[in-house]
Amino acid sequence: MVQFDAGFLSDPDVAYTKLRAEKPVHRAVTPDGSPVWLVTRYDDVRAALADPRLSLDKRNAGNGYQGFNLPPELDANLLNMDAPDHTRLRPILGRGFTRARVESLRPRIREIADGLLSALPDTGEVDLIETFAAPLPIAVICELLGIPVADRPDFRSWTDRMLAPTGPEDVGLAVKSLWRYLLGLAAAKRAEPGEDLISALIDERDVEDRMSEAELISALFLVLGAGYENVVHQIGNGLAALLARPHLLARLRADRTLLSSTVDELVRFSSPSQLAIRRFPTVDVVIGGTRIPAGDTVLLSLASAGRDPDRFADPDDLDLRRTDNPHLGFGHGPHYCVGAPLARIEIEVGLAALLDRYSDLTSAVPHDRLRWRPSFRNRGLLALPVHVA
Numbered sequence: 001m002v003q004f005d006a007g008f009l010s011d012p013d014v015a016y017t018k019l020r021a022e023k024p025v026h027r028a029v030t031p032d033g034s035p036v037w038l039v040t041r042y043d044d045v046r047a048a049l050a051d052p053r054l055s056l057d058k059r060n061a062g063n064g065y066q067g068f069n070l071p072p073e074l075d076a077n078l079l080n081m082d083a084p085d086h087t088r089l090r091p092i093l094g095r096g097f098t099r100a101r102v103e104s105l106r107p108r109i110r111e112i113a114d115g116l117l118s119a120l121p122d123t124g125e126v127d128l129i130e131t132f133a134a135p136l137p138i139a140v141i142c143e144l145l146g147i148p149v150a151d152r153p154d155f156r157s158w159t160d161r162m163l164a165p166t167g168p169e170d171v172g173l174a175v176k177s178l179w180r181y182l183l184g185l186a187a188a189k190r191a192e193p194g195e196d197l198i199s200a201l202i203d204e205r206d207v208e209d210r211m212s213e214a215e216l217i218s219a220l221f222l223v224l225g226a227g228y229e230n231v232v233h234q235i236g237n238g239l240a241a242l243l244a245r246p247h248l249l250a251r252l253r254a255d256r257t258l259l260s261s262t263v264d265e266l267v268r269f270s271s272p273s274q275l276a277i278r279r280f281p282t283v284d285v286v287i288g289g290t291r292i293p294a295g296d297t298v299l300l301s302l303a304s305a306g307r308d309p310d311r312f313a314d315p316d317d318l319d320l321r322r323t324d325n326p327h328l329g330f331g332h333g334p335h336y337c338v339g340a341p342l343a344r345i346e347i348e349v350g351l352a353a354l355l356d357r358y359s360d361l362t363s364a365v366p367h368d369r370l371r372w373r374p375s376f377r378n379r380g381l382l383a384l385p386v387h388v389a
Contacts (some may be wrong), residue, residue, distance in 0.1 A: 001026075001027050001029060001030065002019065002026045002027065002028035002029070002038055003029060004028070004029075004030060004031055004375075005026070005277055008376070009372070009374065009375075009376060011218070011375075012274060012376075012379065013303070013307055013316070014290070016040055016301060016303060016304035016305065016307060019038070019040045019304065019355060020041055020304060020307075023288070023289075023290075024039065024040060024041045024044050024287070024288025024289065024290070025037055025038065025039050025040070025044070025287055025288040025289075025290040025292070026038045026040065026064065028299070030139045030376065031376065034063075034297060034314070035039035035063060035080075035296075036278070036296075036297040036298065036299045036300045037287075037290070037292050037297065037299065037300065038299050038301060039288065039299065039300045039301060040301050040304040040305070040308075041288060041304070041305065041308055041310065042305040042306075042308035042310060042312075042328070043308075043310070043311070044287050045276075045300045045301060045302065045305040045324075045328060046287045046305065046328060046332050046354070047287075048279070048287055048298065048300050049276060049300060049328065049331060049332040049333045050332055050333030050334065051285070051333075051334065052082075053281055053282055053283055053285055053364045054279035054280070054281055054282075054285070054298060055082050055277075055279060055280045055281070055282050056079060056080055056081060056082055056086075056277060056279060057080060057081065057082050057280070057379065058080060058280070058293075060280040060281075060295065061280045061295060062280070062294065062295020062296070063295055063296050063297060067354040070175060070221075071176075071179065072146060072214065073112060073179055073214055073217055073218070074178075074179055074217065074218050074221045074379075075177065075214075075218060076212065076214040076215045076218040077215075077218035077219060077221060077222040077337070078090060078093065078219075078222060078338070079222065079277045079335075080367075083334070086334065086335075087334075088156060088210065088211075089210075089215060089219070090334075092201070092204050092210055092211060092219075093201075093219055093223070093338055095200070096144070096197040096200060096201075096223075096340050097338050097341055097342055098337050098341070099341045102341045102342040102345055103216075103341075105144070105342070105345070106345055106349060106353065107138070107344060108140075108143070109136075109140055109346060109347050109349045109352060112136060112139045112143075113136055113349055113350055113353035114139060114353055114357075115356075115376055116131065116132050116135055116136060116139075117132065117353055117354065117357040118357075119131075120132075120357075121388070122387070122388075122389070123388060123389045124388065125364050125385055125387055125388075126385070126388055127383045127384060127385050127386075128236070128239060128354075128383055128384045128385075128386055129232070129236050129382070129383050130321075130383065132235075132238045133232050133235040133239070133350070133384070134156070134232045135156075136231075136235070136346065136350055137227060137228050137231035137232055137235075137346055138152055138155065138156050138228055140154070140164060140227075140231075140342070140346055141223065141224060141227035141228055142155065142195050143196075144196065144227075144342075145196055145197050145198050145220070145223065145224070146189065146194050146195075146197065146199065147185065147197025147198075151181070151185075154173070154177075154181070155178070155181070155224065156228075158174040158175075158178045158181075158273060159173075159174070159178070159179050159224070159225060159229065161173070161174040161227055162174040162175055162178070162225070162244055170177060178221065178224070179217070179221070182217050182220050182221060182224075183217065184214065185198065185220075186202060186217065186220070187200065189202055190202055190206070195255075197223070198220060201216055201220070202216065203263050204216075211349065216294075219347070223339070226337075226339060227339055227342070228376070229272075229378065229380075230272055230273060230343065231343050231346050231347065232380065233272030233341065233373075233378060233379065233380030233381070234266065234267060234270075234271070234272050235347055235350050235351075236354050236380060236381040236384050237266070237271070237272055237379065237380065237381065238262075238263075238266035238267075238269035238270055238347065238351070238385075239351075239354075239384060240270070240363070240367065240370060240381060240384055241266060241269060241270045241318055242266075242318075243361070243362065243363040243386065244363065244367040245318060245366070246247065246362070248318060248320055249361065252320060252351070252355065253318060256352060256355075256375070258320045258321065259348050259351060259352060260348065261320060261322060261323065262320045262323070262348075262351070263322060263344050263347045263351075264322075264325050264327060264344075265318060265320055265322050265325060266321060266347070267327055267329035267330070267347075268306040268312070268322075268325055268327035268329060269306065269307075269318050270328070270379075271302055271303055271306060271329040271378050271379075272379050273302050273303070273377075274301065274302065274303040274376065274377055274378060274379050274380050275299045275300065275301055275302065275303075275331060275376070275377050276299070276300040276302055276331060276335075277335070278297050278298065278299055279293045279295075279297075279298045279299075279300070280295055280296070280297060280298070281293070281295065281296060281298065282294060302328045302329060302331075305327075305328050306327050306328065308331065311326075312324075312325075330343070334371070343371065343381055356375050357388075358388045358389065359389065360387075360388070360389040361386055361387075362386060362387045363384075363385070363386055363387075364385035364386050364387050365385055370383075370384070373382060
């Protein structure tokens with residue numbers, strides 16, 4: 001039985017290497033005591049991500065699944081939906097994240113990144129999570145949604161407490177605070193619409209009547225949370241991987257044409273999304289030769305799939321020139337991440353701005369002494385202290 005204990009979390013890649021070699025699917029138990037099936041190999045994970053028999057709707061859970069419970073007002077989001085509701089809502093939300101729209105944001109994202117970096121010292125030690133990796137995606141997603149600058153520190157505080165609670169009441173209080181804020185923000189945007197995503201979604205709700213009020217607020221909640229957490233961790237994880245390999249950082253500094261392939265390689269190699277959102281078979285299914293009963297909880301390991309040697313040559317090597325790279329870091333199939341185009345640009349622009357700002361960038365602590373958030377679902381750094389010059 002796989003346990004997501006401290007030993008597992010200290011180096012998940014080592015654990016997943018062993019699990020893949022043993023068999024494709026394992027019985028496991030999550031820290032809250034929920035029994036799950038853990039899928040580890042690339043081909044099985046990719047197929048399962050697109051399998052309509054694996055439901056995201058918690059009403060299909062039949063084994064006492066607990067997980068991350070949200071109030072009904074925030075639960076009507078894409079991560080809890082199957083067709084036809086998912087099919088109806090995804091295009092509405094997706095219109096805010098088209099490649100053309102997010103590409104038009106590139107200059108503004110660079111301005112934000114440069115502004116954050118200009119406030120840092122020219123030399124010395126800085127924590128790149130606190131000063132750069134965290135505030136960059138917050139500023140970007142808040143501008144996209146039209147959230148006032150004065151409200152952004154509160155949003156970050158609520159999100160941090162929700163995703164990395166320090167006490168038993170943190171999650172509930174943070175969720176309630178964020179829900180109340182979103183209700184007020186939606187009311188303000190109804191009174192004074194702008195050229196932002198919230199105003200556009202409100203128009204879909206009030207004029208086109210394509211979504212319910214709960215779906216509107218839940219969509220805002222999802223965009224805020226996902227648009228912040230995963231990008232923060234991916235920038236931090238990627239920088240840590242590059243800092244541990246100075247020759248690759250030097251190569252990227254010398255050849256910026258590698259930025260695009262580097263982003264994909266970092267997502268494959270150091271993805272914060274260790275696991276896809278849980279799924280529940282609506283009928284008995286067979287994955288990797290293992291029969292999984294209907295209603296059981298299935299966890300698909302995106303991180304393990306990205307290191308599968310049956311799909312990627314030298315998977316434990318960070319190869320900035322890797323071209324054959326169909327990683328699953330943003331998912332696959334109908335639930336592929338809506339915000340992936342924006343996330344890619346944020347990571348790419350962030351790396352470029354950081355390399356332009358500092359000619360010398362080295363880790364202030366050994367890689368094996370970096371501190372990670374205690375989560376089996378999302379792997380991210382608590383801090384990334386570096387020497388800059």
